[in-house]
Amino acid sequence: MQHYDVIVIGAGAAGLMCAITAGQRGRRVLVIDHANRVGKKILMSGGGRCNFTNTGTTPANYLSANRHFCKSALARYTPWHFIEMVERHRIAYHEKELGQLFCDESSKLIVKMLLEECASAGVRIETSCSIERVLHGEGAAEAPFRLHTTHGAFVATSLVVASGGLSIPSMGASGFGYELARQFGHDVLPTRAGLVPLTLSGKHQERLADLSGVALPVTATCNDQSFSNFMLVTHRGISGPAILQISSYWQPGDELHLDLLPGQDALDTLQRWQRERPAAELKTVLGDALPKRFAQRLCEHWLVNRPMKQYNLPELRAMADVLQHWPLVASGTEGYRTAEVTLGGVDTDGLSSTTMQSRHVPGLYFIGEVVDVTGWLGGYNFQWAWASGYAAGEVA
Ligand SMILES: Cc1cc2nc3c(=O)[nH]c(=O)nc-3n(C[C@H](O)[C@H](O)[C@H](O)COP(=O)(O)OP(=O)(O)OC[C@H]3O[C@@H](n4cnc5c(N)ncnc54)[C@H](O)[C@@H]3O)c2cc1C
Numbered sequence: 085m086q087h088y089d090v091i092v093i094g095a096g097a098a099g100l101m102c103a104i105t106a107g108q109r110g111r112r113v114l115v116i117d118h119a120n121r122v123g124k125k126i127l128m129s130g131g132g133r134c135n136f137t138n139t140g141t142t143p144a145n146y147l148s149a150n151r152h153f154c155k156s157a158l159a160r161y162t163p164w165h166f167i168e169m170v171e172r173h174r175i176a177y178h179e180k181e182l183g184q185l186f187c188d189e190s191s192k193l194i195v196k197m198l199l200e201e202c203a204s205a206g207v208r209i210e211t212s213c214s215i216e217r218v219l220h221g222e223g224a225a226e227a228p229f230r231l232h233t234t235h236g237a238f239v240a241t242s243l244v245v246a247s248g249g250l251s252i253p254s255m256g257a258s259g260f261g262y263e264l265a266r267q268f269g270h271d272v273l274p275t276r277a278g279l280v281p282l283t284l285s286g287k288h289q290e291r292l293a294d295l296s297g298v299a300l301p302v303t304a305t306c307n308d309q310s311f312s313n314f315m316l317v318t319h320r321g322i323s324g325p326a327i328l329q330i331s332s333y334w335q336p337g338d339e340l341h342l343d344l345l346p347g348q349d350a351l352d353t354l355q356r357w358q359r360e361r362p363a364a365e366l367k368t369v370l371g372d373a374l375p376k377r378f379a380q381r382l383c384e385h386w387l388v389n390r391p392m393k394q395y396n397l398p399e400l401r402a403m404a405d406v407l408q409h410w411p412l413v414a415s416g417t418e419g420y421r422t423a424e425v426t427l428g429g430v431d432t433d434g435l436s437s438t439t440m441q442s443r444h445v446p447g448l449y450f451i452g453e454v455v456d457v458t459g460w461l462g463g464y465n466f467q468w469a470w471a472s473g474y475a476a477g478e479v480a
Contacts, residue, residue: 099117141464231243244451278458297317
């Protein structure tokens, strides 16, 4: 039976950061992962360049049943702490937009950096190791956690659950962390896919399917939250950053508003077009403001196409309403298969917001995506993983 001070389940972003922090404090740390290599999601993130943080991170960029829970950890491990590590390892990076930092070369460098930090902190990592059972309280008081795995049995003083969410099952995602949380008396809030493309059905899908690949800027609004960015039409529905962002706020049955002329007053714009180009048809003027095929499709199904001079004011008002509140009804999401994150998870009510430690079982910690804290698109999810991993690593 091998004894560790800290066993971390999951060698993803949060688990590795926790292991580094605890290892640097002189703790004997073992990280166990059932996948054959560490940090698979880091490797595939940001299109292979890992959007590793966002310099504008604030608690407002996260969804959680308790909006305050993430504050303490985010304040103590900021984007600048992670940037310091990235710079120390001489990894070149750039800001893409809105504070999003990406590697110039490859996400592989972030995984390499984390592994080097683990090695110098004396952290042991076991990959391709499946956990069969987790027992608590049966052995010595100083090592209350006992894990039976395919690589043997281990005991630990502290157990950190960093097994992530349910998104991308092909990358090793599992519901293991939620099962473990329930085993130890924690509530798990309902989970659902977030940062995920939305699907359309019936006439909505038929009308748009052949426009797959067309992208345009929109403002997407749902449940009092808005995002202005690009929307991309797909074979089965809509995607692109604006839609991925709003998908985390949308649930079946919720109204989704899409403003196709973001930042403009649609009625003013239509009246200006009417004054400036009275003889031109709507689809022509609209085709100068939006992708042409998309404008044409709008005029076939949602608007009536005529020369601009032929519309009276009530008609212009009705058209402005369609353009500013395009009545598209989403039928669902593409689900965990393509979702970047899982919303919901281990209820933060059962955890300390400063240490991530369980309020029910001393020495048990939950960090990263398995917890009910989910970030927006743009590096916020990794920042939560680093910050919550650091918070637990400081005390475990
Ligand atoms: C395609 C994609 C792109 C993304 N891009 C970005 C981005 O650019 N920026 C950003 O901020 N976020 C991004 N994300 C989100 C980000 O990857 C996650 O929020 C983050 O990885 C969560 O870290 P974590 O350590 O909690 O979980 P994970 O990174 O998922 O790690 C969990 C680990 O636990 C292991 N595990 C699971 N079950 C078990 C078990 N039963 N036994 C042992 N081990 C287990 C898994 O194999 C995995 O290694 C992206 C996600 C996806 C899917």
